Amino acid sequence: MTSKRQVHLAAHLPGVNNTTVWSDERAESQIAFSSFEHFARNAERGCFDFLFLAEGLRLREQKGRIHDLDVVGRPNTLAILAALAGVTDHIGLVGTLQTTFNEPLELAKQLATLDHLSDGRAGWNVVTSSDAFHGANFRRGGFLDHADRYTRAAEFVELARELWDSWDPGAVVADASVGRFADRSRIRDVDHHGPQFDVAGTFPVPRSPQRHPVVVQAGDSDEGRDLAARHAEVVFSLHTEFDDARTFYTDVTDRLERVGRSKDELLVLPGATFTIGDTQADAKERSRAIRRAQVSPATAIAFLEQVWNRDLSSYDVDGPLPDVEPDVDADAITRGRVRHAKDPRALVRSWRDRAAAEHLTIRQLVIEVSTRGGFVGTPSSIAAEIDRYVQERASDGFVVVPHTNPYGLDDFVDRVVPLLQERGVYRSSYDEGATLRRTLGLPGHVLDRQRVTA
Ligand SMILES: Cc1cc2nc3c(=O)[nH]c(=O)nc-3n(C[C@H](O)[C@H](O)[C@H](O)COP(=O)(O)O)c2cc1C
Structure with a gap:
């Protein structure tokens, strides 16, 4: 008997845009820690693979003004994820962090630290950011062309990997006479000289539980997809409609094979909104009301x-x-x-x-x-649809995007998740002590937990 393909789910925190329904009576602050905490605990209750935060580098403007429904603050991704590591036990914590203005050593250090703090649950959504308006916020000024941003992103990720790999397992040694010390022979100096970066020195953070935080990618161009094929373990896509999702899935997995990686090394998760009703007609009516509130x-x-x-x-x-x-x-x-x-x-x-x-x-x-792909239906029709996408290789699951913050995911967890579990395509509990990579079922997890501490 062939076992069914398993569904993977990520929870996208609804935030700073006009698709979040701020007029809903249940909508609460987008920056209070209680909002993040509720959302994360609830996603963990639903056994989600990971929680996902987008990144905004600058408040968006129209006609010189901030559109009032659009943006209400852009707090720092890594600080939020670090705080959430303290109130969750199993769920992955994935942050979007761009490679155009950051520096590899600094970002690699922050991500390795998050991986330590969360005991192996960190993930990095690599994006290149979108335009010179965002770039103007940074001291470097100017901006890179689209292709150059991807050249920089590829070298950035390669260098981050080099830094994370520079501590061998067992590099921290406990010795009865001197206490704990770093075995210099097991820590390589990084000596990287490429077109984008020159980095020479010792990486300051020991090897983290996952060795590398899980790498996610979210650009859609040819260059973006190639970056995913070479470097990513998860792709967050906007191709949600079934045929489009399947075409995208095939495109990305073909690219993967062209660079010598196997299909099971990368998960494709399109973003999807959802509207749950007691009947199909009820769901459609609710969906119309939500769209009116959004627009x-x-x-x-x-x-x-x-x-x-x-x-x-x-x-x-x-x-x-x-x-x-x-x-x-x-x-x-x-x-x-x-x-x-x-x-x-x-x-x-x-x-x-x-x-x-x-x-x-x-x-x-x-x-x-302006309606983006999503599921509108009863709990059972939504569970059946999600299952169909995964069994028919249109996706490996979804990045679920609720309409309200922070309670928008609750209904999904209460009503759709149990039906996926009944279908035998979704976990009912996490494996104890699993890293995010292992929760995602990625083959690289065998290298996780080669700890540096003696
Ligand atoms: C699904 C998805 C999510 C994205 N999320 C972010 C984000 O949170 N922050 C950001 O600065 N850019 C984000 N981007 C934009 C990327 O940074 C990238 O600049 C943009 O997609 C242009 O690259 P492309 O031409 O390869 O798509 C996202 C893109 C996609 C497709």
Whole structure:
């Protein structure tokens, strides 16, 4: 009998954007430790593989102002994860940390420290960050082109690995006469000279329980996918719709084979929202209500302005789309937000056609075109769908993204997780003392826990 493929789940902390429903009566502070703690404990109750934090380098702006539903603070990822290590026991703690402005030795040190503090539960989502607006926050100034950012990212990860590997297991020795000391012959000096970095010296942190924190990747371009194939153990993707997810899965696993890695060395987890109802119709109704709460009148106008690149505040969101053309020549009015409207005029034409055909107002159109993939259904239909994706190799599981902070995941844990467990595709408890790599079922976990301490 062939055993069923197992589902892996990560919990994305809803935070600083307008997809978090701050008007929900259960929404609480996005920076109070109690919010993070509730979310983490709940994800751990649901046996999630890991908790996931995004990173924002700068508050995003539109027309020179911070959009009020968009951003309410960007606290530091590693500090939050370190605090969460103290109130959880099993769940992985994964932070998004960019490679464009950080320095490898410093970041490698912080991540190795998190791995020690959490006893082997740390993960690093490697991103390259998106534009010069973010870059302006950093003393280096200027910005790297897309391709250069990936060249730097690849060398960054390779160098971080070199640093983490520079302490052999058993490098810390207990000796009755002198106490505990570091065996110099088992610690290599790093002497790295590459196009991006020059680092020479001794890494200051002993080998951590996982040897390397688990490496996650979240860029979608060719270069991003190649980076994942070479270096990542988990990919966080935006390809959620079934056929698209399967195409992405095949693409990434093919790349993996081309660089000599096997398919089981990388997990692909698309992001997915969810709306649970008692019936299918109830779920659809709830989903509509959530989308309306997410796309407030101000958000609908802000969304259109990003494509039109002009002030549209005089338009009625319950009326037709603006009759003016997008301003493609002016400086961008939005800063810090990735939008992929390569040809705004063509996009606007297609939206006008759709609005006319389906009789959509501005707000209704924005709700339609800005809806990201997710599950809408009863607990059993959602569990069945998740299982189908995994058995049919469209994904290895999901990064689950709730609508509210911090209680948005509770329903999923209470109602969907038990059904996945009943199906025999999801754990009912963690393995005692497992590292994150082992929880994820990645083959590299055999190297974990080769401790340095005697
Ligand atoms: C699923 C996903 C999640 C991302 N999360 C972050 C993030 O939290 N912080 C960040 O600065 N960039 C994030 N990025 C953007 C990446 O940093 C990257 O700059 C961007 O995707 C451009 O690379 P690409 O062309 O390979 O996609 C994310 C990208 C994807 C696809």
